[in-house]
Amino acid sequence: MISAEQATQLIAATIRPLPIELLSLPxxxxxxxxxDLRADRDFPxxxxxAMDGIVVQxxxxxxxxxxxxxxxxxxxxxxPEPLQNPQAAIEIMTGASLPEGxxxxxxxxxxxxxxxxTTGQRYAQVQVPPPRAGxxxxxxxxxxxxxDLLLPAGTVLGPTELAVAATIGAATVAVxxxxxxxxxxxxxxxxxxxxxxxxxxxxxxxxxxxxAAADTAGAVTALFHFNDDVAALQQxxxxxxxxxxxxxxxxxxxxxxxxxxPEVLRRLGVEQRFHEVQxxxxxPFWFGQHPSGAVVxxxxxxxxxxxxxxxxxxxxxxxxxxxxxxxxxxxVPAVLATDVSFRPVLTHFLLVRLEDAPxxxxxxxxxxxxxxxxxxxxxxxxxxxxxxxEQEHFPAGTVLPAWRFR
Amino acid sequence: MISAEQATQLIAATIRPLPIELLSLPxxxxxxxxxDLRADRDFPxxxxxAMDGIVVQxxxxxxxxxxxxxxxxxxxxxxPEPLQNPQAAIEIMTGASLPEGxxxxxxxxxxxxxxxxTTGQRYAQVQVPPPRAGxxxxxxxxxxxxxDLLLPAGTVLGPTELAVAATIGAATVAVxxxxxxxxxxxxxxxxxxxxxxxxxxxxxxxxxxxxAAADTAGAVTALFHFNDDVAALQQxxxxxxxxxxxxxxxxxxxxxxxxxxPEVLRRLGVEQRFHEVQxxxxxPFWFGQHPSGAVVxxxxxxxxxxxxxxxxxxxxxxxxxxxxxxxxxxxVPAVLATDVSFRPVLTHFLLVRLEDAPxxxxxxxxxxxxxxxxxxxxxxxxxxxxxxxEQEHFPAGTVLPAWRFR
Numbered sequence: 001m002i003s004a005e006q007a008t009q010l011i012a013a014t015i016r017p018l019p020i021e022l023l024s025l026p027x028x029x030x031x032x033x034x035x036d037l038r039a040d041r042d043f044p045x046x047x048x049x050a051m052d053g054i055v056v057q058x059x060x061x062x063x064x065x066x067x068x069x070x071x072x073x074x075x076x077x078x079x080p081e082p083l084q085n086p087q088a089a090i091e092i093m094t095g096a097s098l099p100e101g102x103x104x105x106x107x108x109x110x111x112x113x114x115x116x117x118t119t120g121q122r123y124a125q126v127q128v129p130p131p132r133a134g135x136x137x138x139x140x141x142x143x144x145x146x147x148d149l150l151l152p153a154g155t156v157l158g159p160t161e162l163a164v165a166a167t168i169g170a171a172t173v174a175v176x177x178x179x180x181x182x183x184x185x186x187x188x189x190x191x192x193x194x195x196x197x198x199x200x201x202x203x204x205x206x207x208x209x210x211x212a213a214a215d216t217a218g219a220v221t222a223l224f225h226f227n228d229d230v231a232a233l234q235q236x237x238x239x240x241x242x243x244x245x246x247x248x249x250x251x252x253x254x255x256x257x258x259x260x261x262p263e264v265l266r267r268l269g270v271e272q273r274f275h276e277v278q279x280x281x282x283x284p285f286w287f288g289q290h291p292s293g294a295v296v297x298x299x300x301x302x303x304x305x306x307x308x309x310x311x312x313x314x315x316x317x318x319x320x321x322x323x324x325x326x327x328x329x330x331x332v333p334a335v336l337a338t339d340v341s342f343r344p345v346l347t348h349f350l351l352v353r354l355e356d357a358p359x360x361x362x363x364x365x366x367x368x369x370x371x372x373x374x375x376x377x378x379x380x381x382x383x384x385x386x387x388x389x390e391q392e393h394f395p396a397g398t399v400l401p402a403w404r405f406r
Numbered sequence: 407m408i409s410a411e412q413a414t415q416l417i418a419a420t421i422r423p424l425p426i427e428l429l430s431l432p433x434x435x436x437x438x439x440x441x442d443l444r445a446d447r448d449f450p451x452x453x454x455x456a457m458d459g460i461v462v463q464x465x466x467x468x469x470x471x472x473x474x475x476x477x478x479x480x481x482x483x484x485x486p487e488p489l490q491n492p493q494a495a496i497e498i499m500t501g502a503s504l505p506e507g508x509x510x511x512x513x514x515x516x517x518x519x520x521x522x523x524t525t526g527q528r529y530a531q532v533q534v535p536p537p538r539a540g541x542x543x544x545x546x547x548x549x550x551x552x553x554d555l556l557l558p559a560g561t562v563l564g565p566t567e568l569a570v571a572a573t574i575g576a577a578t579v580a581v582x583x584x585x586x587x588x589x590x591x592x593x594x595x596x597x598x599x600x601x602x603x604x605x606x607x608x609x610x611x612x613x614x615x616x617x618a619a620a621d622t623a624g625a626v627t628a629l630f631h632f633n634d635d636v637a638a639l640q641q642x643x644x645x646x647x648x649x650x651x652x653x654x655x656x657x658x659x660x661x662x663x664x665x666x667x668p669e670v671l672r673r674l675g676v677e678q679r680f681h682e683v684q685x686x687x688x689x690p691f692w693f694g695q696h697p698s699g700a701v702v703x704x705x706x707x708x709x710x711x712x713x714x715x716x717x718x719x720x721x722x723x724x725x726x727x728x729x730x731x732x733x734x735x736x737x738v739p740a741v742l743a744t745d746v747s748f749r750p751v752l753t754h755f756l757l758v759r760l761e762d763a764p765x766x767x768x769x770x771x772x773x774x775x776x777x778x779x780x781x782x783x784x785x786x787x788x789x790x791x792x793x794x795x796e797q798e799h800f801p802a803g804t805v806l807p808a809w810r811f812r
Contacts, residue, residue, distance in 0.1 A: 029618045052662035075664050077594030093662035097606035108661050143780045160784035163615035171600045188483030194577045200503035209569035212435045255514050256458035256499035258481050335766035360741035360805045361766045374549045378566035399766045
């Protein structure tokens with residue numbers, strides 16, 4: 001039986017970047033960029049006035065001038081026209097391009113205005129002089145220069161990245177196609193959500209759970225169910241192996257007489273990479289790859305096993321195939337809040353509730369759980385710790401990797 | 407001018423839960439539940455066999471019996487039929503309902519089998535006897551009882567909650583309707599993404615940024631743009647105030663001559679709750695409410711101001727109207743990694759990069775930024791710290807609230 005670390009490596013060996021597709025920028029939210037995006041011009045593209053008020057030539061202020069004739073008013077979006085008279089001012093709005101001849105901005109808060117009743121001309125009187133030339137001017141190229149790499153390939157396009165891409169006119173962008181995932185539940189004991197189960201039956205729930213989890217990893221998902229029926233599996237699975245990047249099964253991989261899946265998958269040409277991992281929950285986990293490229297994650301059917309193994313193995317795979325440049329985010333360090341012991345020589349995934357302690361530490365509180373069949377125990381936890389197989393006692397204060405799922 | 411804390415309270419006073427809608431369970435992923443969901447039967451609903459193998463009566467093992475005639479095989483999903491002979495066994499699969507007369511399960515790993523060549527009957531030989539009666543049986547109601555509250559109103563329906571709801575047959579659920587948000591950019595200097603701007607123009611980017619950010623908070627969004635034109639604003643805004651739960655504007659609220667928005671909004675019947683907040687960035691922030699119920703967040707147009715104020719004020723509001731039962735998640739404590747000083751008596755939102763330190767602490771590294779116009783500075787940060795107005799020096803090690811946006 002292989003270790004959790006070996007299983008991780010065998011899965012990682014199947015990671016290939018998914019194809020690129022071109023999308024209109026507003027449709028690319030959440031996607032991974034697959035091209036470098038550079039500044040098409042300087043940031044800001046012009047000497048940008050940063051306050052509402054007036055602009056003047058600093059030399060005039062230095063010479064002791066405190067009152068300025070207002071030549072005209074310039075709004076943001078208007079082409080700048082030069083200051084006619086170096087002793088005059090232009091009233092100007094935030095975001096406008098600094099006119100030639102002016103070099104310093106004075107905000108309304110530091111000014112008063114008067115109108116000459118004879119000439120009708122307006123004058124600005126400086127109450128608080130600016131400390132230096134260039135005050136309240138955001139100079140051209142101060143933040144970035146034309147040609148600077150702003151968004152390297154591999155960047156996830158969140159709100160701020162979309163804004164930068166919009167600014168440089170990247171109206172269409174190359175991004176990773178979303179992974180296509182077939183989620184398949186198996187088991188004769190499972191009836192549809194809308195059915196009333198007989199006493200020995202239960203409703204299907206793993207499929208919906210895994211589908212929602214795959215959706216959060218950016219996948220396009222479809223949900224299927226098969227009974228424990230070799231013929232139905234052999235007939236139904238080939239189309240999934242051809243149409244999807246990953247097939248995520250739950251159930252049918254244990255030692256039972258109805259656990260046909262490993263045999264059926266082999267017969268369909270799926271090459272087994274491993275079966276059984278030294279871990280709890282999720283020992284019967286089976287993994288393989290079809291010649292078409294599709295990978296098959298066959299997770300145990302117990303709800304906690306399915307769920308934990310999804311977040312431990314499938315979720316990182318889904319991120320990695322979208323995100324070729326980056327290291328998968330993986331687990332975060334968390335501080336165990338109470339002593340924990342676990343005797344078997346197995347990697348143990350322990351359900352915990354992570355808490356943001358007031359001192360800035362991330363604390364992990366183990367949750368009481370009834371075993372891998374206790375679906376409801378997932379409700380009160382938001383992560384699981386990965387306890388290494390070799391160690392038995394974990395005192396409070398131990399820092400361990402935490403896989404967050406909520 | 408009011409404080410950031412007063413602004414928070416005035417905004418919170420407008421929070422009303424959004425209406426309820428009924429959805430098919432698979433469509434309810436990510437939504438907030440608005441009804442209590444209780445267990446329709448016990449969890450597990452029957453004494454559930456937890457391992458593939460056989461089940462027997464423990465009394466026979468206690469009496470020293472080590473070999474058991476296998477009466478028949480029972481699969482998961484089959485109705486259980488009683489053990490005929492208390493000295494015999496039933497071969498049985500994980501997930502099956504424990505048959506009457508049997509009380510203990512022995513897994514395949516602890517068994518060998520032989521077939522009597524004369525009679526053709528199969529016998530299981532126990533190699534490792536189970537430690538106690540009930541071993542490897544997950545007893546009915548061990549996890550939850552019929553009628554137990556599993557998912558209280560206010561729960562967010564993530565993958566595990568959907569699974570529990572499916573298990574109890576909640577095929578249709580009452581959830582909060584998604585908030586409808588109109589995102590409106592304003593400004594004559596802004597041209598479409600697909601246009602080539604003149605030297606004094608820039609492309610529209612705030613709208614796309616705020617729309618993507620509102621989407622991540624679960625909103626249904628639509629994007630609009632108005633030039634700095636009183637007539638166009640007066641004609642276009644009324645429909646938005648009637649059709650949306652929130653209107654998020656960017657630009658047009660400062661002291662400039664083209665900053666018509668506060669006046670236009672008042673004229674349209676939007677009651678001003680505040681204008682200007684003692685904070686940087688985002689001092690000109692304007693907030694009001696229309697008699698229809700729609701709230702108006704008029705954010706300053708500088709990209710960093712818009713963005714930071716969205717996450718500080720709008721995002722929590724969007725969560726709260728969906729999530730009436732819960733306290734908004736809000737900021738998390740983070741440890742300042744370097745000394746920081748900020749002199750003005752303003753609440754300061756400082757862009758930082760949060761790092762998960764190996765000791766389990768969350769460290770905040772301040773980012774060099776060029777001011778509220780430096781859009782690209784948002785790319786390298788993933789959060790902002792909230793520095794209180796009264797304090798000037800913040801030594802490394804200070805724990806401060808961090809608002810995460812990535």
